[in-house]
Amino acid sequence: APLAAAAAGQALPSWRRAPPGGEAPQKERRSQPVHIAYSTPSRCELEKPAEFKRILVTGGAGFLGSHLCRRLLAQGHEVMCLDNYFTSQRTNISDLIGHPRFELIRYDVTEPFFCECDQIYNMACPASPVHYQFNPIKTTKVSVLGVMNMLGLAKRVKARILQASTSEVYGDPEVSPQTEAYWGHVNTIGVRSCYDEGKRVAETLCFDYMRQHNVDIRVARIFNTYGPGMHPYDGRVVTNFIMQALHNEDITLYGDGQQTRSFTFVDDTVDGLIRLMEQEKTVGPMNLGNPNEFTVRQLAELVIELTGSKSKIIHLPLPGDDPKQRRPDITRARTFMQWEPTTQLREGLVKTIEYFRTLDLRAYKKPTDHTAHKNTDADAAKK
Numbered sequence: 001a002p003l004a005a006a007a008a009g010q011a012l013p014s015w016r017r018a019p020p021g022g023e024a025p026q027k028e029r030r031s032q033p034v035h036i037a038y039s040t041p042s043r044c045e046l047e048k049p050a051e052f053k054r055i056l057v058t059g060g061a062g063f064l065g066s067h068l069c070r071r072l073l074a075q076g077h078e079v080m081c082l083d084n085y086f087t088s089q090r091t092n093i094s095d096l097i098g099h100p101r102f103e104l105i106r107y108d109v110t111e112p113f114f115c116e117c118d119q120i121y122n123m124a125c126p127a128s129p130v131h132y133q134f135n136p137i138k139t140t141k142v143s144v145l146g147v148m149n150m151l152g153l154a155k156r157v158k159a160r161i162l163q164a165s166t167s168e169v170y171g172d173p174e175v176s177p178q179t180e181a182y183w184g185h186v187n188t189i190g191v192r193s194c195y196d197e198g199k200r201v202a203e204t205l206c207f208d209y210m211r212q213h214n215v216d217i218r219v220a221r222i223f224n225t226y227g228p229g230m231h232p233y234d235g236r237v238v239t240n241f242i243m244q245a246l247h248n249e250d251i252t253l254y255g256d257g258q259q260t261r262s263f264t265f266v267d268d269t270v271d272g273l274i275r276l277m278e279q280e281k282t283v284g285p286m287n288l289g290n291p292n293e294f295t296v297r298q299l300a301e302l303v304i305e306l307t308g309s310k311s312k313i314i315h316l317p318l319p320g321d322d323p324k325q326r327r328p329d330i331t332r333a334r335t336f337m338q339w340e341p342t343t344q345l346r347e348g349l350v351k352t353i354e355y356f357r358t359l360d361l362r363a364y365k366k367p368t369d370h371t372a373h374k375n376t377d378a379d380a381a382k383k
């Protein structure tokens, strides 16, 4: 059937379809819209031609990475995608495989990697607490060795490099909202430290490579991002709640649900990442997040409402070191990149729910036992 569809020119990305009357000139083929499986259509069309660049995206098959690859291809760039598929899979980017400007390389960023490129987006790292606590030593290695390898490459080929950092560098913040000037409140020995401290060292390395070797760095502190393309079993709150609601299962609220998060729709985050990379000056780390703050209970109630689910909310213990509040101050992003999120939670959730509703779950590997939420403070006290 896929062959028949291919012959008929259907169910193939537009760039793979033969134009009526045979081969079109390269220019004409490039100007056709690229159909993107997960992102919203407005972001998928081939955008106004940018200066052609060779761009390396580590973690390019992951949730954020795959959206980024699509967007960069749509801008007309050449994209090299590196991934070891620890938390991602090739189906995330199946629509890109075979694209003339896309190259896919199975690789682990803890090993040095060399290629000619103009820009590097270092996105590789498991991001869900369930995943990054599964093998915490490896998580620190990915953050620290991964960024060292990429900074070394950036230095050697004089590429600009963007490091995907995180709101988790603020730990359990004592101030709200968090500006980039806040140094954070992070436990160095807790169950989340592998990720938090790994990303903090990654930031340090970026700034030291800039000071010592003049490497052109960008550091994005990404807040909780959600949207179509998320792994259905990633264990994070948006996926858990939507999956549970769609299957009329209990909604698992950890703790009393009064902890807050600021949820950013994936297209806004990707837009922010590209703007930050293209921004001409290094201006320090940049918060990328939606400043609208919600309690996790509010999120649960909104998901139930939008799905029309019969699910009930139940309470489970709060995971260890779970931050109580998280809200970005985005003055810097507004000032330097004229960036702010345009999709608010309700609208973004509707799109995400639609994605999960139509997802074929057989294409995804079921999780190993979800243990992260069992790493509670009470357990840590017993040890």
Ligand SMILES: O=c1ccn([C@@H]2O[C@H](COP(=O)(O)OP(=O)(O)O[C@H]3OC[C@@H](O)[C@H](O)[C@H]3O)[C@@H](O)[C@H]2O)c(=O)[nH]1
Pocket: 127, 128, 129, 166, 167, 168, 222, 223, 224, 225, 235, 236, 237, 238, 240, 241, 252, 253, 254, 255, 259, 261, 296, 318, 319, 322, 323
């Ligand atoms: O089923 C669930 C899952 C999670 N939660 C709660 O929802 C909140 C958000 O949890 P998530 O696991 O989605 O993500 P966290 O905010 O803890 O960490 C995230 O921070 C920013 C990013 O860098 C990462 O994606 C991730 O580390 C937490 O308070 C968590 O305890 C639930 O109440 N129920």
